[in-house]
Amino acid sequence: MARITASVYTSHVPAIGAAMDLGKTHEPYWQPMFAGYDFSRQWLRDNTPDVILMVYNDHATAFSLDVIPTFALGTAAEYQPADEGWGPRPVPRVLGHPELASHIAQSVIQQDFDLTIVNKMDVDHGLTVPLSLMCGEKDPLKDAWPCPVIPLAVNVVQYPVPSGQRCLNLGRAIRKAVETFDQDLKVQIWGTGGMSHQLQGARAGLINKAWDNRFLDLLVENPVGLSQVPHIEYVREAGSEGIELVMWLIARGAMADVDQARPLPRVLHRFYHVPASNTAVGHLILENPA
Structure with missing residues (x-):
């Protein structure tokens, strides 16, 4: 049986990828942020x-x-880094896991989630920056990411976007899907995006440290309660792009304690830093008890 062993949560700020690609990680502005990883x-x-x-x-x-799919699951064998207007990032291609991805799609759709199945797509900084943060610099010609990756793209760009409750429940459905896969696999689920930031308008540059850290507290201690936070609170307190944080609830919903009689996951690492390109960076690693 496959099992989810841990969840990882991290921001995916595009400037972080640029700092790594351009060799700026040891500059005074960036060094404290990268040290957190x-x-x-x-x-x-x-x-x-x-x-x-x-x-x-x-x-x-x-x-x-x-x-605009609300939830789009990648089932391909590989994904190329996307050209976001200045060329693809110089990082390795991402290998997929079609067998597990197809099983998750079958199981989750049977649990009444309408996934979009994607057999071909490029992946942008939302996926490659977390890999770079957690794995370090990689030569695209010589290196590879440490394991296959299944992309799950969530619409948090164009309203209407999914609710926190819907995201938490999707995480629950994913955990059930993984646990019915007939290979002995260790699976991690990563939630990315956020934290507080706004990229445009009168509040451009907004960062709310108190709200961000309260979010991290609740994500660990009370994810069900956190799933009830309405969209308007994310926008008001964390900025227009703070809504990306609902994606963290998918990863949290996949942890064993959410709807089973299990202890809370162990907090292995917690980090918070501002600024990184006018954005708050948050990071957690949670591990399911054995």
Whole structure:
């Protein structure tokens, strides 16, 4: 039986990828932020999963405003880094896991979630920046990511976007799907995006440290209560792009304690830093008890 062993939560700020690609990680502005991932990189080397399920949002690269799937699951064998207007990031291609992805699609749709099945797409910084943060710099010609990745793209760009409750329930459905897969796989689920930030308008540059840290507290201690937070609170308190944080509830809903009589997951690492390109960076690693 496959099982979800841990969940990882991290921002996916595009400037972080640019800083890595341009060799700026040791500059005074960036060094404190990257230092917050030193533990995480070692932890991932010591706890490399067989598959990562990556929850992220596409930024009008694989999907334009002509077609806007709420939840889109990648079932391909590989994914190329997307050209977001300045060329693809110089990182390795992403290998998929079609067998597990197809099983998740079958199981989750039978649990009444209407997924869009994607057999071909490029993946943008929403997916590649978290991999770079957790895995370090990679030469696209010589290196590979440590394991296959299944992309799950969530619409948090064009309203209406899914509710926190819907996202938490999708995580529950994903956990059930993984646990019925007939191979012995260790799976991690990563929730990405956020934290508080606004990219335009009169409040451009908004960062709300108190709200962000309260979100992290509730994500660990009371995810069911957190799932009831309405969209308007995300927008008011965390900025227009803060709504990306609902994707973290998918990863949290996949943890064993949410609807089973299990202890809370262990908090292995927690990190928060501002600013990173006028954005708050949040990061958590949660591990299911054995």
